Every structure is written in C-alpha cells, then in structure tokens.
Amino acid sequence: MLIRLLVLCLAIVPLMANAEIYKWKDKDGVTRYSDIPPPSNIKQESIRGKKVTKPTGQAPLAPVEGDIATSLNRNKAPEKAKESSASQEDAAKKRAQDAEAQKATDQQKQAELKVKQENCAAARKNLVTYTTGGRISRINEQGEREYLGDDDLSQGKADSQKDVDAYCD
16 A cells, blocks of 8 residues: 555656746856746747647648749748848847947946046045145145145135035035
C-alpha cells in the first residue's frame, strides 16, 4: 500500500510543476530565462506551452498557380523582409546614436551643475567673510601681507553679492 502511494505521488509531481517559462534578451543582449514574464516593452518568447506541430506524412499545401495575388505576395515577401530588417537596423542605429547623444548631454549638464554649485558655495563663503567684518588680508605681488581698507571691503562685499546672485538660485 505504501509503495502504491509513493508511485502515485511521483506521478503527480511533474504535473504540479507545469510553470510557463519565458525567454527574452535584456538591454545588454544577454538571453534570460524565467518563470516570471519580462516587462511588457520587451519581446518575449514562451518556451513551455509551445505547440509543436507533428508531421502528418503529407506534403504541405501549395498555393494555386493561377492565383495572381498569391504569386505576387510570394515574390514580394523576400523584398519586404530585406526592407524591414534594414529599416529595423537603421532604427536601432538611430536609437543608439540618440541615446549616446542624450547621455553626453546629460553628462555635460551634470558637469555644469557641479561647477555652478561649487561657484555658489565659494561666492557665499566670500560674502560671509566680507559681511562679518574683521581684518581681512591678502598677499600682494611682493609676497607681503596687506590688509584691506574700507573701500576694498565694500567693493569685495558688492562683488561677492553679485557672484551669489549669479551662481545661486
């Protein structure tokens, strides 16, 4: 009795593992297999559940020779396939070029934003320095320290306020 139950369980296990398996290529061109379907914008192929046609032993049906539309479509099919594959390749190349151009533009914008943020931080620091007062000095061409007068301080404060207005939002 125990052996019959074990054989029955072993016969049922493969029926329970009847999951759909999907095959697709990700953005890097790597072929992926999963039981979870990929995102809807990716072309997929179902592996399990495919209906495989069995040979019948009979010759396939041939189109009627007198049918003009059939013969025209048969002659145009290879041309359309070539055109569609060429247009798909062109579209893929254009998308790749657009993506590269967008990436370069984004990198340039990021670099400009970083420079602007650094300039803003420096301008605010200078404004705080000129606003708080005290003795401010700088080194002249001879390497000597010289202290700024009232006119230099007010000019520095005005220049740093102008920089804050230009670089900070």
